[in-house]
Amino acid sequence: METISFARGVPAPQLLPIAELADCAKTAIERDGAAALLYGHTLGYQPLREWIGERHGVDPVRVVVTNGSLQAFHFVLSAFAGAGRVIVERPTYDRPRKILSGFDEVALDDGGLDVDELERLLDGGERPAFLYTIPTFQNPAGVTLSEERRRRLAELASARPLRILEDDPYGLVRFEGEPLPTLFELEGGRNVMYSSSFSKTIAPGLRVGYVIVPEEIATGLEARPGDRRGRHVRSRRGLRRRAELGPSRLQLRLARRDRRGCIAAGWASPCCGGGEPAVAAPRRGLQSRG
Numbered sequence: 001m002e003t004i005s006f007a008r009g010v011p012a013p014q015l016l017p018i019a020e021l022a023d024c025a026k027t028a029i030e031r032d033g034a035a036a037l038l039y040g041h042t043l044g045y046q047p048l049r050e051w052i053g054e055r056h057g058v059d060p061v062r063v064v065v066t067n068g069s070l071q072a073f074h075f076v077l078s079a080f081a082g083a084g085r086v087i088v089e090r091p092t093y094d095r096p097r098k099i100l101s102g103f104d105e106v107a108l109d110d111g112g113l114d115v116d117e118l119e120r121l122l123d124g125g126e127r128p129a130f131l132y133t134i135p136t137f138q139n140p141a142g143v144t145l146s147e148e149r150r151r152r153l154a155e156l157a158s159a160r161p162l163r164i165l166e167d168d169p170y171g172l173v174r175f176e177g178e179p180l181p182t183l184f185e186l187e188g189g190r191n192v193m194y195s196s197s198f199s200k201t202i203a204p205g206l207r208v209g210y211v212i213v214p215e216e217i218a219t220g221l222e223a224r225p226g227d228r229r230g231r232h233v234r235s236r237r238g239l240r241r242r243a244e245l246g247p248s249r250l251q252l253r254l255a256r257r258d259r260r261g262c263i264a265a266g267w268a269s270p271c272c273g274g275g276e277p278a279v280a281a282p283r284r285g286l287q288s289r290g
Ligand SMILES: Cc1ncc(COP(=O)(O)O)c(C=O)c1O
Pocket: 008, 009, 067, 068, 069, 070, 071, 093, 134, 139, 167, 169, 196, 197, 198, 199, 204, 208, 209
């Protein structure tokens, strides 16, 4: 029997845009070969930083292109090393749990992070290094932070102040409904840092993600010797080229939506016990609730 694993947020192999990415890589090397094959800028390929900066309405000096968004987590962690403990959601993405030697936790419910519990934790303890949160289509719980709680959390970030790393790799993998404002947008990006990834929308093997941080933190990173963030510059150039080609995101969404129908139907199939589906059809891809 074939096993379908829901443990990781991985695109289906049939949906990887292989021919399109090959074309992007060829064009990137032909157009900008010498730069593409040399060490890149520490903070990432400049045109891609500009493109990301434009999408989020921020100065590109604040954009750090990373080898996947997990590296963005490492980077933020190292920037605030010694500044206190990290608060994570219970449950949270398994990788940060493994990376952190100790952490505090705040529970999730159907409306996302329990902001009352967070406030109690903040009232009773030392100032944390930062809160790591996945407000949209959370991994692994699949829940999305409600708009009311987003506004409260954004207010807390400014009022306390509380540093937040908002990890948002799934926001663009939406099948229906309107996107909610990000914490980053609501708070204005002063105490909220925002990371995302092209792993879920294009391909995880590209290893391209990014984080938007205050300018002084980006500058501090640039000055650090021996850092390897300049790697994978070809993927980054290719990605910029893909943006120029015009993303086939609609096609991908439709394909994923079809697969969502299969998942919902699959629960009811004899191999899953038959009967009514045990979960609602997901509103987005990759994790099984939402
Ligand atoms: C919440 C979350 N953040 C980050 C990542 C890692 O993304 P990347 O491949 O960009 O490192 C994942 C991957 O499953 C994830 O679920």
